[in-house]
Amino acid sequence: MDFIPGGELSRRIRDGDVSAEGELIRQFEPGLRVLLRRRTGGDYGLLQDLVQETLLIVIQRLRGDGIDDPQKLAAFAAQTARNLAIASLRKAERQRTDVDSEATDRNADPTQSVDRIASDHEAALAVRAMLRELPQARDRLMLKRFYLEDHDKELICQELDLSEAAFNQALSRARRRFRQILEERGFAKRDLLSLGL
Amino acid sequence: MNQEQIERYVVGRMSEAEALVFEEYCLANPEFARQVEYEQRLKAGLAQVASGSTAEFVRSESPLRWSLAAAAGLLVAVVAVLSIWNSGTHAPAATLLAAISDGTPQTASSLRLALVRGSENVPALPPGLVRVEIVGLFEAGNLYSVALDRREQNHKIDTIATLNDQRPTSPMSLEVVIDSKQLRPGPYSLRVRKQASGEEALDFGFVKF
Numbered sequence: 001m002d003f004i005p006g007g008e009l010s011r012r013i014r015d016g017d018v019s020a021e022g023e024l025i026r027q028f029e030p031g032l033r034v035l036l037r038r039r040t041g042g043d044y045g046l047l048q049d050l051v052q053e054t055l056l057i058v059i060q061r062l063r064g065d066g067i068d069d070p071q072k073l074a075a076f077a078a079q080t081a082r083n084l085a086i087a088s089l090r091k092a093e094r095q096r097t098d099v100d101s102e103a104t105d106r107n108a109d110p111t112q113s114v115d116r117i118a119s120d121h122e123a124a125l126a127v128r129a130m131l132r133e134l135p136q137a138r139d140r141l142m143l144k145r146f147y148l149e150d151h152d153k154e155l156i157c158q159e160l161d162l163s164e165a166a167f168n169q170a171l172s173r174a175r176r177r178f179r180q181i182l183e184e185r186g187f188a189k190r191d192l193l194s195l196g197l
Numbered sequence: 198m199n200q201e202q203i204e205r206y207v208v209g210r211m212s213e214a215e216a217l218v219f220e221e222y223c224l225a226n227p228e229f230a231r232q233v234e235y236e237q238r239l240k241a242g243l244a245q246v247a248s249g250s251t252a253e254f255v256r257s258e259s260p261l262r263w264s265l266a267a268a269a270g271l272l273v274a275v276v277a278v279l280s281i282w283n284s285g286t287h288a289p290a291a292t293l294l295a296a297i298s299d300g301t302p303q304t305a306s307s308l309r310l311a312l313v314r315g316s317e318n319v320p321a322l323p324p325g326l327v328r329v330e331i332v333g334l335f336e337a338g339n340l341y342s343v344a345l346d347r348r349e350q351n352h353k354i355d356t357i358a359t360l361n362d363q364r365p366t367s368p369m370s371l372e373v374v375i376d377s378k379q380l381r382p383g384p385y386s387l388r389v390r391k392q393a394s395g396e397e398a399l400d401f402g403f404v405k406f
Contacts, residue, residue, distance in 0.1 A: 003225070031224030034233045038206075038216075042241055074224040078217075127242030137369055141334055147240045148247055150208060159368065178239045 003027065006073025013062040021059050028055065028077050035078060039085035046088060054081040126181040130174060138162070139170045146171070198222050198229060207236045294345045294358035295374045297366070302326060302374075310387065310401040319384070322405045327375050331389055331401055335365030343373055344388040344398075347380075361392065380405045 004023050012020035032051045040047045058077045061067060067076050134140050138160050145151040157167050205211045206219050223230035306323040311332035335341065345358040365371040371389065382405050390398035
């Protein structure tokens with residue numbers, strides 16, 4: 001897919017080109033997911049909501065007033081996403097300090113809960129499958145230390161008697177296999193968004 | 198941007214200023230962003246699996262590898278037993294289940310226990326005083342409890358000895374001593390649990406003939 005510069009996307013959307021809106025979504029959605037994943041603490045439902053909300057705000061802005069510097073469209077979208085994440089966090093904090101449990105039950109959205117669980121489930125399923133295939137316990141221990149316990153590569157190599165090359169090779173193998181499993185099971189495709197614009 | 202930066206971003210080692218630049222690069226490079234998201238999902242998946250139990254990190258040993266290890270363990274046990282039989286000496290009396298310490302009496306044989314997915318072979322406990330190496334994923338700073346259970350025919354489980362506050366001997370093993378002659382024939386298991394945690398215990402079965 002060719003990358004379309006922000007200036008061109010902004011101009012086309014302002015001119016009413018609907019296909020440009022589709023291009024903007026395809027272009028920015030993966031990056032927004034990365035940014036918001038880091039700020040939503042594993043809450044998949046919230047991540048989806050904020051990605052959609054960001055894209056809606058950006059597109060509506062481009063349809064209307066436009067932005068000051070169209071060349072910096074990516075930076076504008078990123079900042080919009082960050083602002084939404086901060087607002088959402090503040091809202092959640094307010095709710096934690098003043099919870100009306102009956103109201104929470106009444107307003108619970110079961111589809112969002114199911115979706116959230118399903119997302120976690122998919123990543124966990126793929127990890128379990130990947131761990132089963134790793135031939136050495138040392139590789140699994142290495143992944144745990146690196147991703148979850150925040151240990152330095154150097155320290156892990158030292159503790160597990162690994163060379164840096166062997167560490168990188170094992171990490172790369174695990175990543176590749178994890179991605180393959182997600183793709184084989186169709187989990188990667190669930191990331192596609194459908195926006196009602 | 199490279200893999201090293203992806204790792205630093207995902208594990209949270211990037212400064213806020215660097216992270217802002219990294220994120221804008223992701224927005225301008227969707228294929229790169231997809232690569233980053235896989236890394237984020239790998240981390241999230243590992244966290245979820247680890248939050249349930251560390252069992253997933255230890256239950257997938259290659260059957261061939263552990264078959265060889267079991268065969269080697271059996272060979273060691275047989276040689277040790279023959280050696281004792283030939284010399285006419287006996288291991289000194291010991292408690293049924295004991296920790297390894299400086300004062301641990303000389304053991305006659307050893308047994309290595311590991312969880313092997315799909316394996317139907319239950320390892321046999323050699324006679325005499327046996328040094329048992331439990332292979333798993335252990336955290337050096339944590340204490341573990343080890344319970345010795347006897348499995349009755351009616352599926353009843355009878356805990357006959359427990360050791361608390363055990364430290365792993367390495368990140369992948371924890372060792373105890375079992376006095377085989379104090380056990381009557383039948384199926385048993387060693388249940389290992391990380392203390393002060395909600396993690397499920399790992400069960401390592403064996404049989405005494």
